[in-house]
Amino acid sequence: MSDTHTGALNHQFDSLEQQYAAANMGMWAFIIQEILFFGGLFGAYTVYRNEYHDAFVAGSHHLDIGLGTFNTVVLIGSSLTMALAVRCAQQGRKEGIFRWIIGTMILGAIFLGVKVIEYTEKYHHHLIPGPGFIWDGPDPGPMKIFYSLYFCMTGMHALHMVIGIGIMLWLLPKVRRGIYTNDYYTPIENFGLYWHFVDIVWIFLFPLLYLIGGRHH
Amino acid sequence: MSQHHIVPLSVYFRVFALLMLMTVATVGVAYVDLGWGNTPVALAIALFKASIVILFFMHVRYNTPLMWLYAAAGFFWLLILLVLTMQDYYTRGWEGAPVEFLKANPTPF
Numbered sequence: 474m475s476d477t478h479t480g481a482l483n484h485q486f487d488s489l490e491q492q493y494a495a496a497n498m499g500m501w502a503f504i505i506q507e508i509l510f511f512g513g514l515f516g517a518y519t520v521y522r523n524e525y526h527d528a529f530v531a532g533s534h535h536l537d538i539g540l541g542t543f544n545t546v547v548l549i550g551s552s553l554t555m556a557l558a559v560r561c562a563q564q565g566r567k568e569g570i571f572r573w574i575i576g577t578m579i580l581g582a583i584f585l586g587v588k589v590i591e592y593t594e595k596y597h598h599h600l601i602p603g604p605g606f607i608w609d610g611p612d613p614g615p616m617k618i619f620y621s622l623y624f625c626m627t628g629m630h631a632l633h634m635v636i637g638i639g640i641m642l643w644l645l646p647k648v649r650r651g652i653y654t655n656d657y658y659t660p661i662e663n664f665g666l667y668w669h670f671v672d673i674v675w676i677f678l679f680p681l682l683y684l685i686g687g688r689h690h
Numbered sequence: 691m692s693q694h695h696i697v698p699l700s701v702y703f704r705v706f707a708l709l710m711l712m713t714v715a716t717v718g719v720a721y722v723d724l725g726w727g728n729t730p731v732a733l734a735i736a737l738f739k740a741s742i743v744i745l746f747f748m749h750v751r752y753n754t755p756l757m758w759l760y761a762a763a764g765f766f767w768l769l770i771l772l773v774l775t776m777q778d779y780y781t782r783g784w785e786g787a788p789v790e791f792l793k794a795n796p797t798p799f
Contacts, residue, residue, distance in 0.1 A: 497753075498760060505764030512768045516775045538717065545713050553706045556697075556747045563696050662749075669747045673740045680732035684720040687728040 493659060500663040504670050511674055514626050518681065521622065525615035526686070532619035533685035535600075537591060541683040544587050545675065551580035552672040559665040565655035570648045577668065578641050581634050588631050595620070623682055630678060633671045640664055695752040705746045712739050 486492040522529045554576040561569030599607035600620050608616045644664060647653065653661055716735040724731060745751040750761050 494754070498757070501757065501760050501764070505760075505767065508764050508768050509771060512771045516772050519772065519776065520779050538720075542713065542717050546710065549706065549709045549713065552709075552743060552747055553702060556702050557699075560696060560699070560702070563694055666748055669743055672747075673743055676739045676743070677736050680716055680720075680736050684716065684728075684732055687723060688720040 489656070496659045496663060497666075500666050504666060507670060511626075511629070514622070514629065515677070515681075518622050518626065521615070521618050522685070525612060525618065528612040528615035529619050530686040531610060531612070532616055532623070533683060534688070536623070536683050537594070538683050538688060540587050540591055541679055544584050545679050547580050547584045547587070548672050548675050551577045551584070552669050554580060555665050555668045559658070559662055562653055562658035562661040563655055565653075567648060567651050567653070570653060570658075570661060571645065574641050574645060574648065578638055581638050581641075585631060585634060585638075588627065592624075595624075626678055626682070630671065630674050633674070637664075637668055637671060640667070695749075697746065697749070697752065701746060705742050708742060709739055 482489055482492060486495065554573045558570050558573035558577060561567075561573060595601060599605050602617045602621045602624070606613075606617055606620070610616070641664070644660060647660075712735050716732055719731055719735075720728065722728075744761060748761075750757060
């Protein structure tokens with residue numbers, strides 16, 4: 474898609490509406506494969522959590538529930554700001570799109586910053602799976618599996634957020650130039666779908682990693 | 691294109707408030723001992739949160755029936771992935787496979 478493309482009807486479509494619907498559906502096809510991509514990780518998690526339940530509960534209680542909750546609030550907040558950016562795009566309000574995308578980026582960066590704090594803390598406690606892994610409690614082997622899944626799942630999620638922030642950096646100058654109008658805002662809408670998807674992954678990761686077996690022990 | 695449904699601001703703020711409420715609820719309920727019930731409750735809340743994000747933030751609620759079907763198909767395929775994988779693991783006794791290995795090698799990696 475070139476920069477001069479401003480939503481003019483491409484010849485393979487009957488109408489702008491059909492062109493928009495096709496792009497929307499293509500984005501959903503991408504999101505569906507993303508669901509299955511993360512689905513494999515959630516499947517591995519389910520198998521090992523059932524097998525090593527006690528180790529997973531102990532590992533979960535080792536994660537910082539305060540930081541996890543804070544990040545959940547931040548990420549859901551970034552979904553709201555993204556939804557507001559798309560709404561401004563529907564109304565052709567260029568300044569609004571710009572402002573809300575900046576807001577989404579700031580919240581995304583806060584989330585990643587907290588993730589860095591959490592990862593650093595795990596590093597200092599020798600909980601990175603590998604030769605330096607130290608766990609004094611029972612089940613060091615299964616604990617290593619828990620932390621492998623923790624870093625794999627949250628790391629893959631964080632990678633999606635880094636990519637998302639990169640895409641927003643790419644969108645911003647185009648918003649500034651006024652490429653997106655209420656007649657053509659497909660990239661904003663489709664990026665919004667991506668960002669909300671990343672939010673949904675976290676909505677499941679948070680209880681499954683931080684709240685295993687409750688916190689009442 | 692301009693005929694696209696523009697969702698009132700109040701809907702977005704209400705959905706956000708509900709998501710915040712559900713976040714507080716899921717953390718709160720984790721401190722209550724429900725026995726085996728903690729996980730189903732946490733998952734039910736997560737499913738509810740995901741549903742309202744999909745319906746309102748992702749605009750599926752205002753989209754065509756074809757999009758409803760399309761989005762639902764994604765989750766149906768996820769169900770196939772998880773259910774068929776688990777029926778293999780829990781009927782073949784595979785899930786215990788690494789236990790002996792881990793006992794022999796407490797820190798195998």
